[in-house]
Amino acid sequence: MNKYVGWINRSLVVYLIVGGLIYVTIDHQQATIKILNHDRNAARYVNRHALRPDVEFDEAKFYKAGEYQRRLIKLLPDEYLSHGVLGYIYYQLGDIPRAIRSYQRAARVRPELFGFHYNLGLIHFQNQDWEQAVASFDKALAAGPTASIEHHQVIARQMLDGPNQQAWIQSKAGQLKQAYELTQLLRSKAQQRQGLSEAENASLYYYVPEMETGIKPLDVIVNHRKTGESL
Amino acid sequence: MKENKLGHRGIHVLMGIAALIWMIPFAAFFKREIALFPDGWSYFNWTRFVYDNITRGVYPLWQPFDNWGYPVGFKIRFLGEFNPLFLLMMIPYKLGISYPVVYFAYAVGYFLLGIYGFYRICLHLTQDQISAYLGFIILLFSNMGIAIFFNYCEIALFVPAVWFFYFFLTFCSGPTRSSLIGMTFAVMMILTTYMPFYFLTAFLAFLVIAAVLYMRDLKPILVQSLRFLIQHRGLTVLCVAAILVSAVPGYITYKETGSSEFSYDHRKADSSESAVTTGVSMVNAGSILGPVTWRGLLFGQKYQDNYLSYFFLPAGAIFILLMTIFNPFNRRLALCLGVALGMFYIVITNASGVTQFLYDRVFFFRIMRNIFYLFYLAVPFVVFFVVEQLRIWMASEKQNGSISRIWILLVATGLIVYLKIQGHALVSIYISVIGIASALIFNVQNFSRWAFALAVTFFFLVHPIDVYRHYVSNVAEVIPAGEIFEPRHPKFHYQRPDFGTKPAFAAHEFEESSGFTLQKFAGTQGAALLQNNTDPGAMSRYTRNKFIAYDQTVTQSFASQNWFQIGRHLIELQNEAIVVGDGESIRQAPASAQVISSDSDLFRVTHFDLNTISFETNFPTRKFIVYNDSYHSGWTARVNGEAGPIWQSNIAFKGLWLEAGPNLVQLRFGSVWLERFYFLLMIVFMLVFAGLIHLLVQERSRE
Numbered sequence: 001m002n003k004y005v006g007w008i009n010r011s012l013v014v015y016l017i018v019g020g021l022i023y024v025t026i027d028h029q030q031a032t033i034k035i036l037n038h039d040r041n042a043a044r045y046v047n048r049h050a051l052r053p054d055v056e057f058d059e060a061k062f063y064k065a066g067e068y069q070r071r072l073i074k075l076l077p078d079e080y081l082s083h084g085v086l087g088y089i090y091y092q093l094g095d096i097p098r099a100i101r102s103y104q105r106a107a108r109v110r111p112e113l114f115g116f117h118y119n120l121g122l123i124h125f126q127n128q129d130w131e132q133a134v135a136s137f138d139k140a141l142a143a144g145p146t147a148s149i150e151h152h153q154v155i156a157r158q159m160l161d162g163p164n165q166q167a168w169i170q171s172k173a174g175q176l177k178q179a180y181e182l183t184q185l186l187r188s189k190a191q192q193r194q195g196l197s198e199a200e201n202a203s204l205y206y207y208v209p210e211m212e213t214g215i216k217p218l219d220v221i222v223n224h225r226k227t228g229e230s231l
Numbered sequence: 232m233k234e235n236k237l238g239h240r241g242i243h244v245l246m247g248i249a250a251l252i253w254m255i256p257f258a259a260f261f262k263r264e265i266a267l268f269p270d271g272w273s274y275f276n277w278t279r280f281v282y283d284n285i286t287r288g289v290y291p292l293w294q295p296f297d298n299w300g301y302p303v304g305f306k307i308r309f310l311g312e313f314n315p316l317f318l319l320m321m322i323p324y325k326l327g328i329s330y331p332v333v334y335f336a337y338a339v340g341y342f343l344l345g346i347y348g349f350y351r352i353c354l355h356l357t358q359d360q361i362s363a364y365l366g367f368i369i370l371l372f373s374n375m376g377i378a379i380f381f382n383y384c385e386i387a388l389f390v391p392a393v394w395f396f397y398f399f400l401t402f403c404s405g406p407t408r409s410s411l412i413g414m415t416f417a418v419m420m421i422l423t424t425y426m427p428f429y430f431l432t433a434f435l436a437f438l439v440i441a442a443v444l445y446m447r448d449l450k451p452i453l454v455q456s457l458r459f460l461i462q463h464r465g466l467t468v469l470c471v472a473a474i475l476v477s478a479v480p481g482y483i484t485y486k487e488t489g490s491s492e493f494s495y496d497h498r499k500a501d502s503s504e505s506a507v508t509t510g511v512s513m514v515n516a517g518s519i520l521g522p523v524t525w526r527g528l529l530f531g532q533k534y535q536d537n538y539l540s541y542f543f544l545p546a547g548a549i550f551i552l553l554m555t556i557f558n559p560f561n562r563r564l565a566l567c568l569g570v571a572l573g574m575f576y577i578v579i580t581n582a583s584g585v586t587q588f589l590y591d592r593v594f595f596f597r598i599m600r601n602i603f604y605l606f607y608l609a610v611p612f613v614v615f616f617v618v619e620q621l622r623i624w625m626a627s628e629k630q631n632g633s634i635s636r637i638w639i640l641l642v643a644t645g646l647i648v649y650l651k652i653q654g655h656a657l658v659s660i661y662i663s664v665i666g667i668a669s670a671l672i673f674n675v676q677n678f679s680r681w682a683f684a685l686a687v688t689f690f691f692l693v694h695p696i697d698v699y700r701h702y703v704s705n706v707a708e709v710i711p712a713g714e715i716f717e718p719r720h721p722k723f724h725y726q727r728p729d730f731g732t733k734p735a736f737a738a739h740e741f742e743e744s745s746g747f748t749l750q751k752f753a754g755t756q757g758a759a760l761l762q763n764n765t766d767p768g769a770m771s772r773y774t775r776n777k778f779i780a781y782d783q784t785v786t787q788s789f790a791s792q793n794w795f796q797i798g799r800h801l802i803e804l805q806n807e808a809i810v811v812g813d814g815e816s817i818r819q820a821p822a823s824a825q826v827i828s829s830d831s832d833l834f835r836v837t838h839f840d841l842n843t844i845s846f847e848t849n850f851p852t853r854k855f856i857v858y859n860d861s862y863h864s865g866w867t868a869r870v871n872g873e874a875g876p877i878w879q880s881n882i883a884f885k886g887l888w889l890e891a892g893p894n895l896v897q898l899r900f901g902s903v904w905l906e907r908f909y910f911l912l913m914i915v916f917m918l919v920f921a922g923l924i925h926l927l928v929q930e931r932s933r934e
Contacts, residue, residue, distance in 0.1 A: 009619065012556040018572065029519055031582035060534035060705065063655065067526065091639025127345070166780065 032075055039068035043061050046089060050206040080109035081209035084116055088204055094165050099123060112147040114140050115205035120177055127201050130190045137187035155208045179205050241393050242360050249368050250343050252692060256699035260380050261335045265706040267380050267388055268537050273385035279330055281312050282321050283719045284841055290909045292842045292901040298754035299746040299883060300861040304484040311387040311424040313913055315920040329695035330716035334860055338379050338760050345390035349611055349617055352397045358620050364566040364684060366618040369548050372695035373610055377540035384425045385607045391420035392430050392608060403452050406459035408466060416469035416919050419477035426604060427481060428595035433608040439570040444562045473919055492863055494759035509600040511590055515882045517602040518580040530655045535702040541603060546660040547667045549690040554642045555620040565614040574609035636672045638826045643668035659697035666690030723839035725828050728769035757883030761768045764794045773801040774859055778827035781808040781855040801881055808886050811879040845897045857886040871899045
């Protein structure tokens with residue numbers, strides 16, 4: 001009997017019991033939201049950096065924004081926009097393998113969106129992975145612009161006032177057109193296994209995530225995603 | 232483990248070296264090359280404020296230079312100003328030693344005293360020097376020291392709390408006069424800090440859990456303690472009296488800030504009658520979740536900022552916890568884990584129901600705004616938990632075996648692989664884990680305790696020093712050179728700076744503000760009304776004038792104010808002071824009130840310090856003098872030696888009628904007896920401290 005008591009009276013057992021106790025007694029959603037809220041400004045900062053050329057790169061904020069998006073993805077695994085932002089963050093931090101994985105996940109959830117395929121193709125092209133680049137560019141070109149434009153319209157309605165919405169959408173449509181044209185050029189060069197210096201400076205295509213518009217509190221958006229209730 | 236000890240001197244030399252190493256990453260703070268975080272700067276400033284006044288024989292009860300004046304007790308409470316070490320540092324300051332040197336010598340020295348107290352606790356409990364030394368360096372190189380540059384009030388509470396526990400434990404082991412006086416002195420210190428209720432929460436959690444775990448030992452301890460207290464009843468009565476007397480400043484501060492006369496909007500008080508209470512939303516916002524995450528313990532530490540002060544342990548401590556998961560669990564571990572868990576459940580606020588439960592039922596939870604401070608008091612328990620785990624492991628006969636070595640290797644490898652996969656772990660963590668694992672695998676402690684102590688020191692410290700280096704570089708804000716820290720004295724100026732301006736004051740004068748602030752406003756209710764309802768740019772044209780003489784007064788209620796009209800009335804110096812109470816008017820009064828802008832035959836300030844102002848008047852007619860310093864019921868007036876009424880005037884300020892002809896007026900905040908009591912209390916603290924040192928030295932020499 002003493003032997004069995006000796007086996008049970010181990011720190012590991014206590015840790016497991018305490019861990020279990022914490023797991024069942026705390027409000028996980030509230031805890032996650034608290035942690036997410038702490039890094040929310042960093043997530044907003046990444047948006048500003050992606051959308052405005054005057055915002056400088058801040059590695060610490062990008063790291064924290066990456067933590068934010070990773071946690072959000074644990075809460076909402078199919079949040080393709082967070083996967084997309086995470087891909088952007090990893091790319092800026094120089095973690096290319098993780099950037100690729102994030103864009104692949106985003107593209108799996110929403111294959112009809114142009115940007116994720118384009119970004120993957122661009123990264124593969126920069127790494128001179130020609131076959132993968134061609135495959136991604138093919139998917140990007142096959143995805144028409146409609147879904148991307150519709151996404152930008154949703155974001156514009158949430159973020160901006162009436163006249164500014166149209167200007168923003170037009171600007172994004174212009175970027176989309178340029179990206180399509182570059183995709184065709186890059187695809188052709190990739191097939192010929194020819195690098196292109198412009199590809200070094202090409203920007204990733206960026207979808208603004210809905211929940212970081214700051215208009216809705218995070219817990220409302222999270223509940224909406226889980227229950228399907230309208231915002 | 233070898234039986235020969237390192238030697239008393241040897242271990243203290245090692246601790247001294249570790250303390251010096253600790254200071255190196257923070258040298259730029261000490262040299263005033265980089266700025267303290269705003270709260271840290273506040274403690275730096277307030278300490279100097281207290282020094283400048285106490286060395287001139289004035290105990291600060293009122294702060295006249297900011298927010299138009301307010302009772303200053305709650306600001307002083309942050310510092311623990313009755314601490315003898317705090318007071319002793321006034322001597323070098325007065326002798327001309329540079330103030331930053333004095334401040335940091337005190338701040339760092341006091342912090343190290345607290346860490347040394349933790350060493351004494353570990354030594355008392357483990358009876359093993361290496362374990363106690365390990366506790367010393369883990370706690371020293373944790374998040375605790377960051378508070379020196381950030382929230383120093385945490386250190387002001389941490390140090391006496393640690394020494395209280397030391398004396399409490401030694402008293403329970405075998406009561407002595409020194410341990411009784413030590414506990415008493417520690418309680419006195421805790422009561423005179425900002426946050427005695429944080430300590431009370433942690434101590435109650437400790438008591439309840441200890442009572443359950445050590446139930447069989449409880450009765451003999453209680454009997455032994457009571458017997459001792461009865462045998463030394465004189466000493467016991469003195470100790471109780473000292474504790475009661477020490478509670479007075481905190482009680483006065485609580486009443487002062489809890490009254491409806493005080494306003495502290497930042498706390499979002501949920502009671503209109505008490506500014507010191509905190510709304511539950513504010514409490515929930517102080518959660519430790521967010522600033523502290525599981526990943527943050529090992530990853531992303533290159534980007535550390537001031538949230539490092541919330542919780543941090545050297546990676547070596549985490550490795551030790553993993554390595555010892557098969558250790559048997561004992562009561563000490565259960566006690567430490569229980570206290571830490573209890574504090575954890577409170578500081579995660581509304582992610583558990585515990586905080587709301589306590590907030591609704593326990594009155595002092597309604598005044599603890601920064602609830603995460605509680606976790607500070609849990610850190611020593613977590614560190615002792617690590618120390619005790621390692622001690623159990625090293626004392627085990629099996630730790631020399633090959634299975635044990637394989638296990639260490641597996642844990643170290645597993646941790647390194649995990650770190651590598653996750654990414655963003657500092658290289659120093661790898662060095663730390665490999666070094667500690669190697670020291671344990673190769674049984675260095677069995678070859679030489681010195682070698683083991685040095686190896687442990689190096690490999691435990693390499694990670695936190697790296698983290699501190701990144702922290703300092705991330706928060707560094709360079710200070711322009713040329714700041715002067717002369718001792719200052721209060722000088723009366725008839726005018727304040729206008730809002731938005733920051734005129735230069737002489738280095739020996741206290742700086743004054745316009746009264747309006749863009750930061751957390753703390754002051755009287757009347758002043759808060761002005762702050763929140765008037766335009767600073769316009770109103771400062773009125774509030775810049777300290778003294779204004781009116782010929783008549785008019786009564787006005789403060790409910791439903793037309794602030795635009797009131798503002799115009801005051802700015803235009805219409806010759807009617809607005810008072811709460813009965814107004815008086817006279818015929819044929821001049822249209823404008825008279826601004827008093829300098830000494831003259833009609834009006835002269837004869838004395839000014841923080842708590843009092845005296846002036847002489849000799850107006851040809853009866854005048855209502857408004858002194859644009861906040862009204863508070865704690866102010867009293869003596870006119871020609873007789874007590875007289877003070878009226879709340881012009882919303883926020885003080886006013887009184889003076890007859891024509893010569894008058895000698897003294898306005899005073901608080902009572903001179905209260906000031907004398909505080910100075911006497913400082914002497915009491917000094918005496919108790921001296922008594923404690925004397926007894927400790929005496930008992931040690933007997934040993």
